[in-house]
Amino acid sequence: MTSSLSSRRAFVAMLACLPVAARAVAAPPVRDIREFGGKSDPARDQQAALQSALDWCSQAKGVLRLEKGGTYCHSGMLALDGGAIEGSGATLKALDPNNGRLRVTGSGARISDLTLASPATKRIQAYSGFGLLVQSAHGFTLSNVTVRGAATAGIALDDAHGGTLRHILVRDTMADGLHITNGSSDIAVSGYQAINTGDDGFAVVSYDRPNQKGRRCSNIRASGLTITDGHARGVAVVGGADVTVSDVRVVRSACAGLYLNSERSYGTFGNARITARRVQLVDCVTRKGINQGAVHIQGRPDCSVQRAGADAIACSTQGVTVSELEIDGLGPGARAGVVAAGSVRDVRVSGRRGGGKWSRPAAVVDPGVRDPGAVSLKVS
Numbered sequence: 001m002t003s004s005l006s007s008r009r010a011f012v013a014m015l016a017c018l019p020v021a022a023r024a025v026a027a028p029p030v031r032d033i034r035e036f037g038g039k040s041d042p043a044r045d046q047q048a049a050l051q052s053a054l055d056w057c058s059q060a061k062g063v064l065r066l067e068k069g070g071t072y073c074h075s076g077m078l079a080l081d082g083g084a085i086e087g088s089g090a091t092l093k094a095l096d097p098n099n100g101r102l103r104v105t106g107s108g109a110r111i112s113d114l115t116l117a118s119p120a121t122k123r124i125q126a127y128s129g130f131g132l133l134v135q136s137a138h139g140f141t142l143s144n145v146t147v148r149g150a151a152t153a154g155i156a157l158d159d160a161h162g163g164t165l166r167h168i169l170v171r172d173t174m175a176d177g178l179h180i181t182n183g184s185s186d187i188a189v190s191g192y193q194a195i196n197t198g199d200d201g202f203a204v205v206s207y208d209r210p211n212q213k214g215r216r217c218s219n220i221r222a223s224g225l226t227i228t229d230g231h232a233r234g235v236a237v238v239g240g241a242d243v244t245v246s247d248v249r250v251v252r253s254a255c256a257g258l259y260l261n262s263e264r265s266y267g268t269f270g271n272a273r274i275t276a277r278r279v280q281l282v283d284c285v286t287r288k289g290i291n292q293g294a295v296h297i298q299g300r301p302d303c304s305v306q307r308a309g310a311d312a313i314a315c316s317t318q319g320v321t322v323s324e325l326e327i328d329g330l331g332p333g334a335r336a337g338v339v340a341a342g343s344v345r346d347v348r349v350s351g352r353r354g355g356g357k358w359s360r361p362a363a364v365v366d367p368g369v370r371d372p373g374a375v376s377l378k379v380s
Helices: 002-017 047-060
Strands: 030-032 041-045 063-065 071-074 078-081 084-094 102-107 110-117 132-138 141-150 155-158 161-173 178-181 185-195 202-205 217-228 235-238 240-251 258-260 271-284 292-299 317-330 334-342 344-353 363-365 375-379
Touching: 030 047, 047 063, 047 071, 047 078, 047 084, 132 141, 132 161, 141 155, 155 161, 161 178, 178 185, 178 217, 185 202, 202 217, 202 240, 235 240, 235 271, 258 271, 258 317, 271 292, 292 317, 292 344, 317 334, 334 344, 334 375, 363 375
Parallel strands: 030 063, 041 071, 063 084, 071 084, 078 102, 084 110, 102 132, 110 141, 132 155, 141 161, 155 178, 161 185, 178 202, 185 217, 202 235, 217 240, 235 258, 240 271, 258 292, 271 317, 292 334, 317 344, 334 363, 344 375
Antiparallel strands: none
């Protein structure tokens, strides 16, 4: 008995000597939206109450809880700098699609079980038109988030790092579904669905413009992607390094289902070390005259903005592996099942033709490719 008591006392004494960081971490404070004057209402503007609640959440690094299934209208943009929103199935409804953005910054932000809705009918270029913008942020998590309508992209990651996106639905946007840009890195996406997006369904984009840092987005991992009836490409990587997509299904994209390129018209970088596994493309390239492959792999020999040095700003496309590819039919704008063109090297594609009508080649390597031996396209 004495020995047991001594052991317990010794253990308690040891805990007292531990630094504070090694002891139990206090739970973050939690507050309800109603404490800030917010109440579910499908018509009333609650901009002030919402931003007041988000300001507390940012400062306290707390958890803001919305009413289950509630609707909260806002007339302007909203901002969260760290902290967490537990949506409980609620909707943030933008009244002005040109200024309807929720912007997330800082460290460790979490958003869950939330819908962002916008009545957008026209595309704009301003960042204010995003559904959800994660900018200059790191260590963030988005789970069970839906974006319905946005004047630009549904979700944009801009200079965002160390992020996790799970169970995301984006539909009826004026631009991309998910747009990853400006050197974003270490991003994991799983369970992503895009329907009727105005541009690419899933896009990794890096621009070579003089006023930007010239960094290519890197270390992007995405799995379980389903993209349907998009108005441009299904999955597009135009400036990415170490990007992997797996378990992908693209149905009736207007342009290529899988598009790996560097575009002079948009000033985008090329790609290095791109892997795509278990990709199914169904009737892709529905836009007549687009002349792309259902899989389109291309690069260019140099960038518009010349910078000295490293691979991170190259505009060729190199180190591409596409495996377990299935192409089920081609849309009227498809040149072939797979096309390799321009400045490319170390490209390997293996897959098969599924159902649907095939009147065009399974694969084409353009005569302009400098080293055709560095390209292997096997689609049977």
